[in-house]
Amino acid sequence: MGMRKVAIVGAGITKFVRRAQETGKELSWQASKMALESCDLTLDDIDMVTLGTAPDAFDGVHMKGEYLADGAGAIGKPYMRHYVGGGTGVFSPIHGWFHVASGMADICLVVAEEKMSSCHPHPQGAFLTIFDHTTEQPLMPTLIWIFALEMHRYMETYGISKADIAQVSVKNKRNAMDHPSAQVAGNITVEDVLSSETLCWPVNRLDISPASDGAAAIVIASERVARRLTDKPVWIDGIGHSIDTAYWATRDLSYPRYVETAARMAYDMAGIKEPDKEIHIAEPYDPFDYKELHHMEGLMLCPRGKAAQLTADGITARDGNMPICPSGGALGVGNPIAATGLMKIIEIFLQLRGEAGKRQVPGNPRCGLAQAWGDLMQMGTVVVMRS
Amino acid sequence: MKLEDFELGGTQLKASDFKTGKVLTTEWKPDLKYAWDNGVAIGRYLAEFKEGRIIARVCHKCDRIMLPPRMFCELCFRPTDEWMYVKDTGVINTFSIAKVNWDASRRGPKEPPLLPAVIEIDGASEGMGIMHMLGEADPKDFKIGMKVKAVWKKPEDRTGAITDILYFKPVAAGTEDKNKGRPEGRGKEVR
Numbered sequence: 001m002g003m004r005k006v007a008i009v010g011a012g013i014t015k016f017v018r019r020a021q022e023t024g025k026e027l028s029w030q031a032s033k034m035a036l037e038s039c040d041l042t043l044d045d046i047d048m049v050t051l052g053t054a055p056d057a058f059d060g061v062h063m064k065g066e067y068l069a070d071g072a073g074a075i076g077k078p079y080m081r082h083y084v085g086g087g088t089g090v091f092s093p094i095h096g097w098f099h100v101a102s103g104m105a106d107i108c109l110v111v112a113e114e115k116m117s118s119c120h121p122h123p124q125g126a127f128l129t130i131f132d133h134t135t136e137q138p139l140m141p142t143l144i145w146i147f148a149l150e151m152h153r154y155m156e157t158y159g160i161s162k163a164d165i166a167q168v169s170v171k172n173k174r175n176a177m178d179h180p181s182a183q184v185a186g187n188i189t190v191e192d193v194l195s196s197e198t199l200c201w202p203v204n205r206l207d208i209s210p211a212s213d214g215a216a217a218i219v220i221a222s223e224r225v226a227r228r229l230t231d232k233p234v235w236i237d238g239i240g241h242s243i244d245t246a247y248w249a250t251r252d253l254s255y256p257r258y259v260e261t262a263a264r265m266a267y268d269m270a271g272i273k274e275p276d277k278e279i280h281i282a283e284p285y286d287p288f289d290y291k292e293l294h295h296m297e298g299l300m301l302c303p304r305g306k307a308a309q310l311t312a313d314g315i316t317a318r319d320g321n322m323p324i325c326p327s328g329g330a331l332g333v334g335n336p337i338a339a340t341g342l343m344k345i346i347e348i349f350l351q352l353r354g355e356a357g358k359r360q361v362p363g364n365p366r367c368g369l370a371q372a373w374g375d376l377m378q379m380g381t382v383v384v385m386r387s
Numbered sequence: 388m389k390l391e392d393f394e395l396g397g398t399q400l401k402a403s404d405f406k407t408g409k410v411l412t413t414e415w416k417p418d419l420k421y422a423w424d425n426g427v428a429i430g431r432y433l434a435e436f437k438e439g440r441i442i443a444r445v446c447h448k449c450d451r452i453m454l455p456p457r458m459f460c461e462l463c464f465r466p467t468d469e470w471m472y473v474k475d476t477g478v479i480n481t482f483s484i485a486k487v488n489w490d491a492s493r494r495g496p497k498e499p500p501l502l503p504a505v506i507e508i509d510g511a512s513e514g515m516g517i518m519h520m521l522g523e524a525d526p527k528d529f530k531i532g533m534k535v536k537a538v539w540k541k542p543e544d545r546t547g548a549i550t551d552i553l554y555f556k557p558v559a560a561g562t563e564d565k566n567k568g569r570p571e572g573r574g575k576e577v578r
Contacts, residue, residue: 008497013390013395014395015394015396015397015398015399016397017394017397017398017399019399019400020397020398020399021398021399021410022396022397022398022401023403025395026396030395030396030397034393034395034396038388038393039388039531050397060415062416075420086566090538099480103388111453121490121492122490122491122492124487124489124491125489125490128489132455133421133423134423134425134426134549135429135432135455135517135518136518136549138548138549138550139503139518139519139520139549139550140488140489141489141503141518142485142487142488142489142490143493144444144485144487144491145483145485145501145503146518148485148503149481149482149483149503149504149505149518150481150485152481152482152483152531153480153481153505153531156481156503156531179390180390180391180395181390181395181397186396190475196482197460198486199485199486199487200483200485200487200503201483201484201485201486201500201526202483203483206540213397214397215396215397215485245461247455249516249517249518250453250454250514250515250516251478252514253480253481253505265496280551305541310499316558317513337468350389352390354388355388356389357389357390357391379457
């Protein structure tokens with residue numbers, strides 16, 4: 001469609017922690033500086049900057065994009081902030097892609113930041129105002145409710161048990177033991193998940209990712225520049241994003257159609273016909289363990305209702321045929337919302353370059369994807385990458 | 388590049404860092420209030436709640452009977468066409484047994500769990516659910532697919548709010564007869 005090829009050439013990330021000493025601005029600076037250093041660039045080389053960060057209510061800072069601009073290296077440059085709830089971090093490279101693919105920029109710094117710990121007593125409270133102010137907020141809902149509602153519907157539709165789903169948390173927290181940014185890595189069992197505190201049945205404490213502070217950044221470049229900067233560019237071959245209605249209670253909660261729509265857009269662009277065969281490795285968004293399964297199905301990596309069986313069979317393990325969340329995901333590395341999505345992009349970037357260290361999946365993967373999802377269970381963002 | 392070759396930023400703070408004054412913080416507790424206008428569609432919807440009725444809005448192009456009601460159809464992108472009463476009964480699409488409050492604080496040991504649910508309202512198009520609460524039965528007795536009915540506040544206590552329905556309770560066997568014989572998916576049309 002007349003667009004230029006775009007590659008990821010560098011990456012940076014902070015540790016993900018429950019409460020960071022650094023401000024969001026300082027975290028953004030740390031991740032951005034590392035991303036530039038990783039590909040031997042300086043800020044002078046950057047044509048423009050995009051930044052992803054989720055609700056202003058977490059930080060209690062209005063105009064968060066403007067506040068963070070200094071840390072993201074944006075001063076004096078074209079700069080845009082994007083925000084699509086939990087889908088933000090995978091929208092970040094898409095937003096950067098627009099500018100490089102269109103020819104507006106040759107090199108774009110893409111930054112994602114979240115500092116959730118500023119909101120007390122718990123950032124969950126900031127989520128109250130995402131619900132409809134008249135028909136839902138008076139019932140005092142929390143996001144955990146609607147995850148529990150969706151998980152229950154998913155379990156009921158396909159006959160999946162809590163233990164089936166808990167395997168995802170076990171796998172991801174173990175994978176995260178090899179990730180240097182990890183906040184809640186651990187060697188736990190399905191029984192640990194099932195016996196952890198019940199928050200909103202069927203959701204237990206260990207079914208959920210934590211609240212986190214952290215930042216991540218990547219550098220993306222046009223083909224000509226990318227080939228000059230690195231001999232291992234990772235190409236953004238497909239992007240997709242799609243939103244469903246905010247009338248979330250009117251949807252089929254057992255299947256994320258908005259993820260499928262986004263995935264089809266990305267697959268069409270990347271020329272992928274059989275995602276379950278052509279995608280070697282994937283980082284779907286896993287803020288809750290069932291969401292990894294839900295999203296694998298929406299991404300058409302397996303038939304509906306079958307993702308739990310793939311997990312039980314070890315197919316999605318790091319050494320399985322289709323490694324899912326080899327980073328450790330939101331469940332293991334942590335979940336500073338926008339930064340999590342970009343962490344997943346970075347994991348695929350490193351995996352496709354063979355640079356994931358102890359997390360490296362075997363078999364020389366050549367094609368991977370990262371996906372995120374957000375808002376009132378309505379936004380899907382997908383990026384397909386190839387080495 | 389390998390992540391392991393970099394010294395990653397992000398410094399985890401401990402509770403003791405605050406106690407010992409190693410880290411200083413600044414606090415602000417906003418005291419803001421919002422008054423949200425209910426709008427045209429939801430204004431009528433809640434006015435009907437005050438009368439103990441649920442009203443939907445119909446789009447003649449896609450033939451959906453929509454809850455919550457809306458003055459425009461987001462799919463056809465045209466004005467919706469008419470109001471239609473639906474029933475105050477429905478089917479549980481899904482539910483949870485919640486032991487946390489909106490701010491993630493835990494329910495006290497003597498506080499019963501909250502039972503949020505998605506209820507597909509009878510008479511609206513298939514799948515048209517609303518979020519509301521369940522009540523009046525033991526949490527373990529609720530099942531997906533169970534028929535439930537709204538329990539309304541007393542008329543004098545209603546304010547035209549979503550909370551004019553206290554919760555939905557299981558429909559006792561034998562009390563469903565009054566709805567029999569009505570065409571499925573259709574309520575009574577009104578102007």
